[in-house]
Amino acid sequence: MSHPSQFSLLGKRRFLPFFLTQSLGAFNDNVFKQSLILAILYKLSISGDRTLWVNLCALLFILPFFLFSALAGQFGEKFDKDALIRVIKIGEIVIMAVGATGFVFDHLWMMLAALFAMGTHSALFGPVKYSIMPQALREEELVGGNGLVEMGTFLAILAGTISAGVMMSQAHYAPVVSTAIVGVAVLGYLASRAIPPAAADTPQLKLDWNIFSQSWATLKMGLRQAPAVSRSVVGNSWFWFVGAIYLTQIPAYAKDWLNGDETVVTLILTVFSVGIALGSVLCEKLSGRKVEIGLVPFGSFGLTLFGLLLWWHSGDFAQGPANNDWLTVLGIGQAWWVLLDILGLGVFGGFYIVPLYALIQSRTAENERARVIAANNILNALFMVVSAIVSILLLSFAKLSIPQLFLVVSVMNIAVNAYIFKIVPEFTMRFMIWLLSHSMYRVEHRDLERIPDEGAALLVCNHVSFVDALLITGAVRRPIRFVMYYKIFQLPVLNFIFRTAGAIPIAGRGEDLLIYDQAFKRIAACLADGELVCIFPEGKLTGDGEISEFKSGVTTILAQTPVPVIPLALQGLWGSFFSRDPAKGFFRRLWSRVTLAAGQPVPAEDAKPSRLRARVSELRGEGR
Template sequence: MEENAMDNTASVATLPSPAHEEHPNQFALLKQRRFAPFFWTQFAGAANDNLFKFAFTVMVTYQLQVAWMPPAMAGLVIGALFILPFLLFSATSGQLADKFDKRSLVRFVKWLEIVIMLLAAFGFFTANVVVLLACTFLMGLHSTIFGPVKFAYLPQHLAERELTGGNGMVEMGTFVAILLGNVAGGLIVAVPQVGPHWVGVGCIALAAAGRLVAQWVPVSPATDPGLKINWNPFTETWRNLRLAHGNVVVFRSLLGISWMWFFGAVFLSQFPSFAKEVLHGDEHVASLLLVVFSIGIGTGSLLCEMLSRRHVDIGLVPLGAIGMTVFAVDLYFSSHALPPAGSLTVTQFLAQAAHWRVMADLALLSLFAGLYSVPMYALIQLRAQPTHRARIIAANNILNALFMIASALIAGALLSAGATIPQIFLFTGIANALVAGYIFLLVPEYLLRFVAWVVTHLVYRFRVQGEEHIPVAGPAVLACNHVSFVDAVLLMAASPRPIYFMMDHRIFQVPVLGWLFRLAKAIPVAPQKEDSAVYEAAFERAAQVLREGDLLAIFPEGSITRDGQLQPFKAGIMKVLERARADGVEPPVVPMALTDLWGSFFSRIEEHGAMVRPFRRGIFNRVGLNIGTALAPAQVQPDVLQQRVAHLLAA
């Protein structure tokens, strides 16, 4: 976590003012100019991509006889041509998005889309496969240019508390657009004689609609206008990957997102064969599976804002990974031994109870994939340096393309080796557990945030007041009363930024919690008379945290209260501030008070230690955190700070 302190600070500092946040939920963003025109522009583009691709695929599969491209290869060739520009030009696109105003790039991309669709309409009218293949590559290029713009645009116009909801809306919109584009493409192109003509007209209409809406996208200034473009895609790709690798949390998050695309590509690519060979359904059953999958992704994406309390809460990522594995494995058990049948229509398919379990597995699997991906995207936008943000997104697009290609090769190899489609799903689910576990051990912040999410949602009902007083950038000291063994976990859940805690060294001896705090790189403090070396090392480490621009939390009482009352504050915080001033750092001190926590699951009871009667107040107790306005370092004295915390306790 400490390697990313400066990147985190720089990134958060550029987010819009919290004054933008006066809206009830993420759907209210659709009424605001800073979001709505952008949302509908990307929605139209995603729908057009899929209308064109699916109609073209159906046409060459069922309506045309192309000797050099057999029907079985059509989908593979079209998909590969669409992905190829992501590998070749993502690095260049990332540079363009950092160097130029994003509104100008959005408008350019929409003009380009109109030109490509005019050419595609000619291809559909003349049944010219070569022209349509060229348009497939060009639409891939169009999406490649738009990708970095799309994800770098959001943090320029949304505040931290809006990023998760905004990303959820974009993710939901993208999958709904994909679904509608595929359905419309398949239905329109199948109209006898005039179907391809109508597809060409529809593609032009969607492109024109996207360009019209793009006219209202607000100005989005360049983040690095002095950037010199490197037009060599190979050297720039390598440079972008190295740039992303420089921020450990961001790079591992890129790998996590790319793994999600690997995971999703396995299922999406196998739907037609899965529907026909395993579920014994017709082509409409395959479409039904796509509908269920898309609804699940959209639902999971929209749930992220509610479950994260409108923060960038990466604690949802492990929850998503667990769900992805559980329901991928259950999909194997629900589908690997279905009785043989003829070609079932959708009505016949839905009439069998066993098939509902299959659809539930697909819906929940994709829902948890939405919970997994949206916080990761928001974290990358929040933590990446603003001047490099689009290039980081471009690096992610490159990795996504590579992982999707790898998924096709691995799935093909497994099928060639005799594996069934349910067995491939089982393999993917188990691999997901291994990959996710590896990523979470490499980046403990994901695991720590997951524990915080569980505690604040499944053990306590947690309410935070005054969260706007936690600085969004720069060093600060958080001073809080000490009521229970999970105080640090609750503070962690309330802050969108990582926190380093100074804690009594004895708490590290508590089973499980000790391991958790060591994983969080908490700073053990011992009394100077008991262990002077640990005492001095703790204050030196605290000074380093503040020098690096991070948040430091301290419990000035020195130990957990044994009677529920606020204990006298000790002078340790003054030593922390003195060391900070010696380094030229003047961190504000933010008073905090945990309320209604005494007598709950993890608190002490008089002299008897912890959790003597752990369920004495039941579960789902309502607890709170009240956060006050920050004090300047010169104002801080132990008794003054204690009075501030006491006032917050009484609030």
């Protein structure tokens, strides 16, 4: 079944105004911040160390995330989100008017005050930005929507940075910058007026104005979520730790290691931002329009790999003329390898960050979502500050070079994500499933929307190979409890996946009565809790590719817990490496096309084994 591209969201009112609002905000942030930094470095009459003022700018922009994210999380749950966004955007117009006045009169402290206020604006906007999306988007649109937002954010950051450079190069820069920042703020407010209503999640919430106690309480709330959510918050913040190190070092890296001028800095920023945007929008296709956290280990692997390659490929630029422009640098063969490494960092960064945001949004309770995102923002800010401290210690005191810093960060990335994946094995399990369904097989889905988005149901499917459960898990959005023969459940490597997924081992009544009885008790409990349970009613793998008689286990299950039954059929697995085809081989039918089809739900009272077998046979068709 074909699905509209994620870009079709840009044509829908429930997404486009919000997308424009947040993109214009990110653009304006960076126009103002970068213009101020360039003014300090090149335009204003300032006594003392100018780099100190630049570092003060970084501090003033990040400090509000510590101070006001907890309050922003409360706002995001207590008030209607569309109205709250419009109030924040009105505030942006006022802030930019103050900043514009500072530029016109060369008043540094006024500009610094506006920068702090813009940081506050961004801190207030963050929780409502990510908590409004689950209200506006359907579940299958969440990954695509997050991908578009991340793409828009990083391209807006790049465009704002470049635009600031162009405007500040003008002889009369002040009126140009002032007009631009106020004009963009007005456009952001106008875009926000078209955002559809988004009701408050917890309108009765009592605000706690003590920013320090509430920040600590909010942070604890975020870290006390279910392990998958809390570790996603940590993983998200770790990404900003890594990203902050790379982005902070790019100017010095371009100058000292690529022997380039300011245009080379812009080139690297462009390649990195395009990589992030590309990785973000590819997430929807690679994830099959669902929240696929299996992409997170894949993204982590790429961040480490391309970080190591960047260190490796940086060694040949130590000698040579300085201040080369970007065209001259592109004339050096080694530069292409460096740019490819930076592009890879961006692409795999997108694979890493988009599923984490989508998981946090989808698995957090509505009445806590904004505050959990606020906790994430607090932790992001903390990690970014720590990244600056680590960089100073390693570069200034340990006397590492910038490429060696990249090497250290790449090794640290292995350790941090190994910890996350160990604590939450679901990441690793989903990665192995994703890898299987995107390497040995090309899995097509047909009518899987017939599987309910919530509530209990029993799935019945033909049993063709040892990896049937993995392929079904990779295709269906909801978690599934599989009932499988206990000897398959115990297979090495696959056992880790089955245990992590909560599979239920079963034995024949004559083999092990205890396992048999425990299996039916667990099945009944799972269905009573509203979960999906999948069984293979043939009771064994097919030995000839045909569908055997369905056993009476399905009748026993439905007698205890009557729920709708969804017939499923796998086609194309017979003859593959994991089937029992005598003529199989590892390379036979490699990258073969496999179809998983779902039929119409069958009421429990009509779900006789023979009738279900006929339904599954009809779904599968003639192919095996």
